[in-house]
Amino acid sequence: MNDLYARHRNVLPDWLALYYDEPLEISHGEGRHVWDSAGNKYLDFFGGILTTMTAHALPEVTKAVGEQAGRIIHSSTLYLNRPMVELAERIAKVSGIPDARVFFTTSGTEANDTALLLATTHRRSNTVLAMRNSYHGRSFSTVGVTGNRGWSPTSLSPLQTLYVHGGVRTRGPYAHLDDRAFIDACVADLRDILGHTRPPAALIAEPIQGVGGFTSPPDGLYAAFRDILTEHGVLWIADEVQTGWGRTGEHFWGWQAHARSGPPDLVTFAKGIGNGMSVGGVIARAEIMNCLDANSISTFGGTQITMAAGLANLAYLLEHDLQGNARRVGGLLIERLRAVAAQLPGVREVRGRGLMIGIELVRPGTDEADPRAAAAVLEAAREGGLLIGKGGGHNTSALRIAPPLSLTVAEAEEGAAILEHALRSTY
Structure with a gap:
């Protein structure tokens, strides 16, 4: 992986951003999961920036x-x-x-x-x-x-x-x-x-x-x-x-x-x-x-x-009414995350609809964006086996959650638990 990262930096633009302190190579995926080249399995809550909409390796596609x-x-x-x-x-x-x-x-x-x-x-x-x-x-x-x-x-x-x-x-x-x-x-x-x-x-x-x-x-x-x-x-x-x-x-x-x-x-x-x-x-x-x-x-x-x-x-x-699934499972996921956020002083807001959910982070006790916390949660979530995104107009201080629309209730609960641990370990 270090060799691939070095080759990436040698031939691709400096402004071509990569997630994580140790960048990740995704080798394959199935359903709502992906695996990296080292064999680690992740629940994918970002879907290639909202692009893998239904599922990885969907047989019909x-x-x-x-x-x-x-x-x-x-x-x-x-x-x-x-x-x-x-x-x-x-x-x-x-x-x-x-x-x-x-x-x-x-x-x-x-x-x-x-x-x-x-x-x-x-x-x-x-x-x-x-x-x-x-x-x-x-x-x-x-x-x-x-x-x-x-x-x-x-x-x-x-x-x-x-x-x-x-x-x-x-x-x-x-x-x-x-x-x-x-x-x-x-x-x-x-x-x-x-x-x-x-x-x-x-x-x-x-x-x-x-x-x-x-x-x-x-x-x-x-x-x-x-x-x-x-x-x-x-x-x-x-x-x-x-x-x-x-x-x-x-x-x-x-x-x-x-x-x-x-x-x-x-x-x-x-x-x-x-x-x-x-x-x-x-x-x-x-x-x-x-x-x-x-x-x-x-x-x-x-x-x-x-x-x-x-x-x-x-x-x-x-x-398969994936819109309906996004409404049902997304509704459960956002309420679960709001319950967690209510206990954490660094979470300013949990917002979104369906399976398009944002968590805005701030420095506790202030309204000031906290991009370092967002980066830390991103890393901690990966360590726990969950891939998420980040964004926001205030120094990239929002976590972005957008799984494939076929997400199950069990997978939503699993992802929420990993994210809760990542948030608690940061604040």
Whole structure:
């Protein structure tokens, strides 16, 4: 392992982060578990950054991938592609967007990049609204709309980005307000911004901020925003890269918690749909999707082998009601963790929905973020046989918990017990 780590450092960028003081090589996985190259077994509560959505080595997906690989792996979008058409049909149907069109990419970054291209072209504006503490990818344009300093390496951007309040409920100038007053204050902030600038192309927002530490506004905020955006002709892009496909339990899409004014104009997706294969994409009304007046294809977006994986994975998720499982098992897990947190002075908040749970850590007796404690809990959890993630807009002080959606009650209890021990050993 030390040799592999040395080789990694010799040929890969310094900014390519690795978890743990002694980085981990995952050799294989099954169900909700993975094994490292030394033979250690771990319960996986992070799923390759919310990407292994159903299970590791899910037979239905591996079979579909193998069978497709035996026929043809790739041809590009220049040729008719049956798996791509079939998956697009299924996604359009579950999207909630009328007259929906689907364009496939290879990642969430590329999906958001495409959505920004479509929105700015359709609206003839390069001004974009985004949320503070947000994350939308690592390309030049998506870094330019990311409101999280830890993931924004440059201020240069092809876009003019204006950041609005609302993505973080329990921090910031409106944190002391009740939910209704919080929404009213954020709407007033949005109105004020729109009164001082030329009409933007779109608002891009994660229903639950992923890298930001699984923070979210009160239900209905984006519906209230939508009313104001519609007055100004501004589009709404819902970044569902982490929240889509039932992970929040209560809804299939995160935007549905804000559904009073109907679906977004554009929805971006990635991560979980491929269960580890590189699948991303954009869903939009036909008038928006078809606004480009130049050639645009994708060499690898929608390639046959990834589409076969997506079809099998989506079918499994729907047939086995993994959204319902995320609601039931996730509800038990979050209440168990809240009971533990109530006894620990360093836990500021346990938040989230379904199997998308964040634990924010602070220095005991203060409201000050504690990134060192977050790193220590991450290490202790690994020692106990549990893999989790971390994030947050305040110096990476939030633990991120997002197991595959097929998690069992017994596995949730096992993971909670390991995490409780890791938290207690830190505080």
